[in-house]
Amino acid sequence: MEPLDRRVRRPIPRGDAGPLGSGPALGPRARRTAAMPFIMATVLIDMIAVGLIIPVLAPLIGTFTASQSEQAFWYGVITIAFGVANFFGSPILGRLSDRYGRRPVLLIGFSGLALSFFVTGLATALWMLVAVRLFSGAMQANIAVANAYVADITQPEHRAKAFGQLGAMLGMGFILGPVLGGLLGGIDLHLPFFVAGGLACLNWLYGYFVLPESLPPDRRQPFVLREANPVNSLRGLTELKGVGSLVVVIALSGLAQFMTHTAWVLYTTFKFGWGATQNGWVGRSARSQSSIIGTTRASSSARASTRV
Numbered sequence: 001m002e003p004l005d006r007r008v009r010r011p012i013p014r015g016d017a018g019p020l021g022s023g024p025a026l027g028p029r030a031r032r033t034a035a036m037p038f039i040m041a042t043v044l045i046d047m048i049a050v051g052l053i054i055p056v057l058a059p060l061i062g063t064f065t066a067s068q069s070e071q072a073f074w075y076g077v078i079t080i081a082f083g084v085a086n087f088f089g090s091p092i093l094g095r096l097s098d099r100y101g102r103r104p105v106l107l108i109g110f111s112g113l114a115l116s117f118f119v120t121g122l123a124t125a126l127w128m129l130v131a132v133r134l135f136s137g138a139m140q141a142n143i144a145v146a147n148a149y150v151a152d153i154t155q156p157e158h159r160a161k162a163f164g165q166l167g168a169m170l171g172m173g174f175i176l177g178p179v180l181g182g183l184l185g186g187i188d189l190h191l192p193f194f195v196a197g198g199l200a201c202l203n204w205l206y207g208y209f210v211l212p213e214s215l216p217p218d219r220r221q222p223f224v225l226r227e228a229n230p231v232n233s234l235r236g237l238t239e240l241k242g243v244g245s246l247v248v249v250i251a252l253s254g255l256a257q258f259m260t261h262t263a264w265v266l267y268t269t270f271k272f273g274w275g276a277t278q279n280g281w282v283g284r285s286a287r288s289q290s291s292i293i294g295t296t297r298a299s300s301s302a303r304a305s306t307r308v
Contacts, residue, residue, distance in 0.1 A: 035153045036162060038211045042106065042203060043146050044169040049113065049199040051177015052192045053120070055279040056185035058265040063189070064126045068270055078129050079262055085137030092228040093141035094148070099223040102149045103213045105141065107204055112139025114200035121193030143170070152214035182280015189276065 058075050065071040097105040116136030123129050146166065154162040181192040226232065237247050268274040268282070 035212050035214055036150070036165070039146055039149050039153075039214075040165060040169045042207060042211060043143070043166060044173045045199055045203045045206070046110070046113070046142050047170050047173025048177040048180070049117070049196040049203070051174050052181035052184070052196040052199070053117070054178045054261065055182040055265060055276040056189050056192050057120075058269065059185070059276060060120070060123075060189050060193075061126070061129065062269075064129075072266055074126055074129075075266060076262075078126075078133050081130050082133040082137035085134045086140065087230055089138035090141040090144050091230045091233050092225075093139075094144055095223050095228040097141075097145050097148060097215070098221045101213045101215045101220065102145050102152065103207060103211055105145050106149075106211070107207050109140040109142040109145070110200050110204040110207060112136045113142070114197045114204065117193045117197035117200060121190045121197065149214045152219075178280045180280070182277045185276025185280065192276075 057078075058071070061075050061078065062071045065074060093105050093108070113136060116132050119132040120129060123132070147163070150162045150166055151159065180195070184192040184195055237243060265279050268279055272278075274282075
């Protein structure tokens with residue numbers, strides 16, 4: 001028998017070590033299975049935060065205006081400001097996620113969203129609302145990156161189901177958010193913005209500490225600014241056979257839904273004198289229907305993309 005000080009210590013087989021010796025590392029299949037609940041929770045929190053401000057944004061703008069027509073005009077300007085900035089910013093963020101991974105870009109989006117909510121709640125002039133919506137629109141591409149995340153972690157034959165689950169989280173957040181926003185707005189018009197900002201910060205912490213990266217380094221692509229042009233992105237859609245008509249249908253459907261959501265609060269406020277609480281509760285039924293349509297549309301889109 002060898003002396004104790006000359007024995008060779010042989011490690012006990014434990015499998016692959018996880019990070020910081022925390023245990024066995026998950027294989028690629030296990031990591032992909034675990035990642036889907038993470039991204040679903042991320043999208044749910046994100047959409048609740050966005051939905052919180054729907055019943056109170058128009059009344060908040062009304063505190064800076066002198067008439068209903070002026071309120072409607074500035075509400076449209078502030079809404080369009082986010083959309084225009086997002087139109088140009090999303091392709092850039094999408095390409096950055098192809099280069100550096102989905103998780104860092106999601107964290108950037110959560111940061112922009114939190115800052116947008118906090119500044120909106122503290123705003124003292126209309127120009128501050130316009131500026132912060134431009135800023136947050138340029139920094140946020142959370143839903144687009146979340147879709148790319150799902151595509152990264154699912155096989156083509158399971159992609160339709162995964163997109164349907166993601167659409168369900170979008171719908172649930174878009175139902176719960178306005179109801180909570182209406183209840184909080186009945187207490188104070190600024191309160192929903194601070195709660196939404198807190199949820200966005202919670203989402204950032206969740207993404208930083210829990211959400212795994214979905215895009216491995218060997219699948220990342222170099223960033224080319226020319227390819228981040230939104231016009232080129234739209235042109236690229238026309239080159240995909242069988243997808244052009246589907247894109248038109250989805251665009252028109254989304255336009256109709258967002259027109260309803262945008263005009264709803266103004267109409268009920270001007271016509272019936274409703275406040276944030278009534279708009280939050282009654283608007284829930286319309287959003288429930290549109291959320292069901294959106295979930296079905298997400299599944300159909302995924303099936304079509306799988307065929308292509």
